Amino acid sequence: MTVADPVLSLRGATRRFGGLVAVRDFDFDVGEHEVLGLIGPNGSGKSTTLNLISGALKPTSGSIMLRGRTISGLPAQEIARRGIARTFQLVRLLPSLNVLQNVMAGAVFGHRRRWGHEAEAQAMRMLEKVGLARRAHAPVGELTYIDTKRVELARTLAGEPKVLLLDEWLAGLNPTELEEGISLIRALRDEGRTIILVEHVMDAIRSLCDRCVVMSSGAKIAEGSTDEVLSDREVIRAYLGDDDA
Amino acid sequence: MTGTEARNLALAAVAFAVVACLPLAGSAYWLAIGVTIAMYTVLATSWALFSGPTHYISLATAAFFGVGSYTTAIGIEHLPYWTLPPIAGVLGAVLAALVGLATLRLSGVYFVIFTLGLAELVRQVIIWFQNVSGTKGLYVLTSITEAHIFWQLTGLAALVYLVGWAIWRSRLGFALRIIGDDEEVARHSGINTAGAKVLLFMVPGAVAAITGAILAPRYVYIEPATAFTPMLSFQVVIMALLGGTSRLWGPLVGVIPFTFLWEAISASFPNQTTLLLGICFLLIVYLLPKGFVGLLQAARKRVETREAWA
Ligand SMILES: Nc1ncnc2c1ncn2[C@@H]1O[C@H](COP(=O)(O)OP(=O)(O)O)[C@@H](O)[C@H]1O
Ligand SMILES: [Mg+2]
Numbered sequence: 001m002t003v004a005d006p007v008l009s010l011r012g013a014t015r016r017f018g019g020l021v022a023v024r025d026f027d028f029d030v031g032e033h034e035v036l037g038l039i040g041p042n043g044s045g046k047s048t049t050l051n052l053i054s055g056a057l058k059p060t061s062g063s064i065m066l067r068g069r070t071i072s073g074l075p076a077q078e079i080a081r082r083g084i085a086r087t088f089q090l091v092r093l094l095p096s097l098n099v100l101q102n103v104m105a106g107a108v109f110g111h112r113r114r115w116g117h118e119a120e121a122q123a124m125r126m127l128e129k130v131g132l133a134r135r136a137h138a139p140v141g142e143l144t145y146i147d148t149k150r151v152e153l154a155r156t157l158a159g160e161p162k163v164l165l166l167d168e169w170l171a172g173l174n175p176t177e178l179e180e181g182i183s184l185i186r187a188l189r190d191e192g193r194t195i196i197l198v199e200h201v202m203d204a205i206r207s208l209c210d211r212c213v214v215m216s217s218g219a220k221i222a223e224g225s226t227d228e229v230l231s232d233r234e235v236i237r238a239y240l241g242d243d244d245a
Numbered sequence: 246m247t248g249t250e251a252r253n254l255a256l257a258a259v260a261f262a263v264v265a266c267l268p269l270a271g272s273a274y275w276l277a278i279g280v281t282i283a284m285y286t287v288l289a290t291s292w293a294l295f296s297g298p299t300h301y302i303s304l305a306t307a308a309f310f311g312v313g314s315y316t317t318a319i320g321i322e323h324l325p326y327w328t329l330p331p332i333a334g335v336l337g338a339v340l341a342a343l344v345g346l347a348t349l350r351l352s353g354v355y356f357v358i359f360t361l362g363l364a365e366l367v368r369q370v371i372i373w374f375q376n377v378s379g380t381k382g383l384y385v386l387t388s389i390t391e392a393h394i395f396w397q398l399t400g401l402a403a404l405v406y407l408v409g410w411a412i413w414r415s416r417l418g419f420a421l422r423i424i425g426d427d428e429e430v431a432r433h434s435g436i437n438t439a440g441a442k443v444l445l446f447m448v449p450g451a452v453a454a455i456t457g458a459i460l461a462p463r464y465v466y467i468e469p470a471t472a473f474t475p476m477l478s479f480q481v482v483i484m485a486l487l488g489g490t491s492r493l494w495g496p497l498v499g500v501i502p503f504t505f506l507w508e509a510i511s512a513s514f515p516n517q518t519t520l521l522l523g524i525c526f527l528l529i530v531y532l533l534p535k536g537f538v539g540l541l542q543a544a545r546k547r548v549e550t551r552e553a554w555a
Contacts, residue, residue, distance in 0.1 A: 096425070
């Protein structure tokens with residue numbers, strides 16, 4: 001299935017680690033303002049796919065295009081500047097900088113670059129958006145787990161990226177935090193952002209994703225509207241194991 | 246510029262003016278110590294500008310310093326003296342850029358080894374050249390006095406502090422702090438990490454070469470073994486680490502006590518200097534991993550928490 005005028009497309013994207021093929025011949029498109037769920041069991045290649053898109057890893061073969069222009073093979077900083085921003089599955093903050101400065105990293109060097117007061121104001125707006133403005137001057141070491149995730153999200157938003165890659169951003173949150181987290185991402189979705197959401201939390205996938213792509217052992221096994229995909233027998237089998245299906 | 250920054254700048258200007266009066270005191274001994282302290286301050290501060298945020302340990306100081314010494318030794322025959330330090334600076338910066346492009350993509354370990362080898366490489370090239378041309382060392386005979394050298398080094402120190410301060414406030418400085426924290430995040434935020442590191446490495450390269458050019462008249466006779474002594478590279482690292490690299494003034498706090506310690510060591514144990522240098526290095530790394538700056542910051546934090554509880 002292809003999307004008319006996609007923002008991001010993968011064509012035959014493949015990544016090997018020695019003998020292991022972590023991502024195999026992967027094709028999909030993401031349309032403008034779309035929230036695409038990228039789901040699959042642990043070890044199926046979701047993070048590797050995000051790493052290929054963000055330039056953390058280079059594809060062994062195949063290509064990745066942003067608005068029709070090839071970005072695969074470019075260094076990560078160039079891909080970030082062209083408008084792809086990401087969070088990491090294990091949160092990565094800058095420990096010697098405070099909350100505001102962490103977010104300014106995105107505002108100063110991201111897709112839309114700012115400096116000085118303008119960058120600070122932009123970072124502050126992003127902190128307000130994620131609900132962390134009152135901790136702007138706190139050291140990141142003092143934050144709770146969900147707040148570290150908020151800082152990372154604000155940092156990716158601060159450069160006004162065209163595409164946002166969220167790698168299990170909701171993982172590890174308690175039920176109250178999860179609710180806050182889901183409504184935060186819903187707010188981003190309502191702003192019309194283009195997002196690839198790697199997620200395990202089914203409620204979140206159902207309520208946030210327009211479409212889903214399902215991976216298993218590095219390959220795409222299903223793609224379609226969220227309801228359709230989640231009731232697919234093969235998808236259920238991949239998640240639950242062959243015996244239960 | 247904020248009020249505190251303006252005040253600090255004014256204080257620094259006054260301090261430099263006072264320091265610049267040292268030659269007027271008329272003591273040859275103190276002037277010699279002053280030149281040594283000024284030289285190490287310039288070298289260690291510019292070293293820390295690069296190594297502090299990037300955590301790359303450069304042992305290339307001797308290479309740049311030697312290139313600077315030879316710039317003066319060779320150039321003095323053909324050009325007016327005042328053109329030589331700037332020329333040395335350009336040569337040092339270019340050499341640093343080449344080394345940076347070749348090595349800064351590699352991990353820190355390769356960088357250390359490569360920079361250590363660089364001084365030896367340049368030295369061997371000069372020895373080879375001298376053998377081919379049948380010359381030995383070079384005489385640098387000028388009317389430049391110890392006081393002139395001191396003033397030049399003090400001016401260079403002021404320049405290094407200004408450059409360091411300007412970098413700290415710039416996008417490059419912000420990029421370097423991010424790189425120092427997490428290079429992966431830096432790249433994914435859109436920072437050209439290799440470019441930033443190469444650009445910054447050119448600063449200690451240029452400064453060490455200028456220092457070598459300024460000091461050449463003091464040594465009078467320039468030969469490869471003394472111009473490229475690896476000891477210099479290690480001393481600079483030790484002093485910068487002793488003071489601490491997280492603040493611009495940190496290295497200075499290491500340079501002053503170490504200069505006196507070193508005077509004492511070289512006077513009392515002239516044959517064991519290398520061994521004692523190694524011991525100093527180990528002691529500093531084990532006992533003061535963040536230098537005097539880290540010690541001060543920890544002390545201040547303790548006072549603050551105590552006040553918060555009181
Ligand atoms: N840098 C790497 N080196 C070697 N193998 C890797 C690397 N990254 C991921 N893998 C392997 O690739 C497969 C897919 O991993 P990953 O993309 O992290 O899965 P997911 O995010 O879907 O849980 C796993 O078998 C994993 O062990
Ligand atoms: Mg993963």
